[in-house]
Amino acid sequence: MNDFGRYGVWVSRRLWPEDANLIASAAQELEGLGFGSVWIGGSPPDDLHLVESILAATSHLVVGTSIVDIWRSRGEVLAASQHRLDRHYAGRFALGVGSGHAPTAESLGQAYVKPLTKLRDFLTDKLRSVPVEERMIAALGPKALETARELTAGALPYLTPPAHTADARRILGPDRLLIPEQKVFLGTDPAQARTVARRITTSYLALPNYTTMLRNYGFTDDDLAGEGSDHFVDTAVVWGDEAAVRKGVDAHLEAGADHVAIQVLSADAGEHLPLEEWRQMASIFLGHD
Numbered sequence: 001m002n003d004f005g006r007y008g009v010w011v012s013r014r015l016w017p018e019d020a021n022l023i024a025s026a027a028q029e030l031e032g033l034g035f036g037s038v039w040i041g042g043s044p045p046d047d048l049h050l051v052e053s054i055l056a057a058t059s060h061l062v063v064g065t066s067i068v069d070i071w072r073s074r075g076e077v078l079a080a081s082q083h084r085l086d087r088h089y090a091g092r093f094a095l096g097v098g099s100g101h102a103p104t105a106e107s108l109g110q111a112y113v114k115p116l117t118k119l120r121d122f123l124t125d126k127l128r129s130v131p132v133e134e135r136m137i138a139a140l141g142p143k144a145l146e147t148a149r150e151l152t153a154g155a156l157p158y159l160t161p162p163a164h165t166a167d168a169r170r171i172l173g174p175d176r177l178l179i180p181e182q183k184v185f186l187g188t189d190p191a192q193a194r195t196v197a198r199r200i201t202t203s204y205l206a207l208p209n210y211t212t213m214l215r216n217y218g219f220t221d222d223d224l225a226g227e228g229s230d231h232f233v234d235t236a237v238v239w240g241d242e243a244a245v246r247k248g249v250d251a252h253l254e255a256g257a258d259h260v261a262i263q264v265l266s267a268d269a270g271e272h273l274p275l276e277e278w279r280q281m282a283s284i285f286l287g288h289d
Contacts, residue, residue, distance in 0.1 A: 004036030024057035075126020098138030169256030
């Protein structure tokens, strides 16, 4: 992959418009602002058409999936899509996959049993033709991080504190990519910031993959109950003035991350790309006025 610097953005596929011209315009603005990457969350379909539209509209922006859920994906289609993108946009696409969560698997009539084994099998069978250096995985626990080190170019942790980043770097070693996601909100009013944060974070507290990891980093059952304590929310979402937001994101880099995928939250609860917020982040992290 190309050198994509220290900062990228993470955004759910659900926020991208359907109109190809609007997709291209947003992608070009991201690239023009100076972000090195954009990571598409929410399990984008395995045809990777959204990824291709973003790549086609830009010249050097790296696009990654963070992640494609293996329970939803047809491995042969995903591998073929990766090969197509590699032919046309060599070095600019990172295929991130992950074992998802029990509710997704169960909604598809599958038993969520031995998810890490299923992920390893997916990598070594369905994605065996995808070069190791062009694939990454969602990884929270030590065994998943060891799998990232063994079978991929690196790890894409989500909802993790900087202390997890430090542990992940030790497990991955120095030669694997480590790209954590970090949610941010630019605003100094605690009530507003936590209201915005809880719109995003609350649903994750029903998923044992995340709560098990978070308990390993000092969060109690009370922190993780209901909508989550202020302590949890203030860690999951870095909020405050420009200096506070910068400090919170850079804590991951100081802990050993290669790059941080910044998920920018908007005070507007509607489903839309946070274009204005991206511009604000570019001012903070990339020196644009």
